[in-house]
Amino acid sequence: MLPAPLVAWLGPISALAALLVLVLGVLYAGDSKAGAVDAWIQPTDADAVQGPWRDVALAMDYWGEPNGAAALVAAAVAACLLLRRPRAAVLVVAGAGLAVGTTMLLKSLVGRTIHGVHESYPSGHTAFITALALAGALLVAGRLGLGRTAGTLLVFAAGLAGGAAMGWAQVALSAHYPTDVLGGWCTALAVVPVTAWLIDRAADARSRERP
Numbered sequence: 001m002l003p004a005p006l007v008a009w010l011g012p013i014s015a016l017a018a019l020l021v022l023v024l025g026v027l028y029a030g031d032s033k034a035g036a037v038d039a040w041i042q043p044t045d046a047d048a049v050q051g052p053w054r055d056v057a058l059a060m061d062y063w064g065e066p067n068g069a070a071a072l073v074a075a076a077v078a079a080c081l082l083l084r085r086p087r088a089a090v091l092v093v094a095g096a097g098l099a100v101g102t103t104m105l106l107k108s109l110v111g112r113t114i115h116g117v118h119e120s121y122p123s124g125h126t127a128f129i130t131a132l133a134l135a136g137a138l139l140v141a142g143r144l145g146l147g148r149t150a151g152t153l154l155v156f157a158a159g160l161a162g163g164a165a166m167g168w169a170q171v172a173l174s175a176h177y178p179t180d181v182l183g184g185w186c187t188a189l190a191v192v193p194v195t196a197w198l199i200d201r202a203a204d205a206r207s208r209e210r211p
Contacts, residue, residue: 018190060169064125099131122183130188133162
């Protein structure tokens with residue numbers, strides 16, 4: 001699931017993402033208001049979009065909610081199995097699950113809130129969609145046999161596109177601060193490549209043990 005040529009670049013990127021998650025968590029620990037960067041991107045806590053664009057944001061947000069997320073995971077797993085890529089199916093479930101689980105743990109540790117009540121850092125919705133995008137891109141990179149540069153760019157671009165789409169929806173609906181979204185994106189970027197590497201190691205070890 002993690003093509004060898006991509007390890008050299010995705011490894012450091014994953015480490016840097018994890019570091020940024022920790023730095024932002026320390027900076028915004030216990031906060032209940034927007035930071036300077038958040039205020040610059042979104043001046044008020046009011047919803048940034050109305051009309052048709054709000055409907056688009058709500059539709060995007062749905063895919064990060066339990067029902068929508070379950071449907072996406074089921075569809076992605078089915079696609080992986082149809083393509084006879086069981087490792088990819090495991091990565092979809094494990095990668096998305098660990099990314100979201102990590103955001104839940106960090107929320108309780110960081111304690112940042114929005115609207116005075118809801119724990120907000122990092123964004124679980126953003127982490128979930130980014131994790132799915134990364135898993136899909138890793139599958140494509142492996143099937144196409146992409147090299148280090150092309151493969152890394154594909155994975156990074158897919159994760160950026162997925163995270164940006166869901167992140168925009170979360171900020172537009174005032175469900176998260178922009179830095180929450182960045183934290184969620186980095187969480188997935190830190191977790192998914194490591195999860196893919198572990199899946200490969202476990203699957204390879206099991207294959208060697210077979211008679």
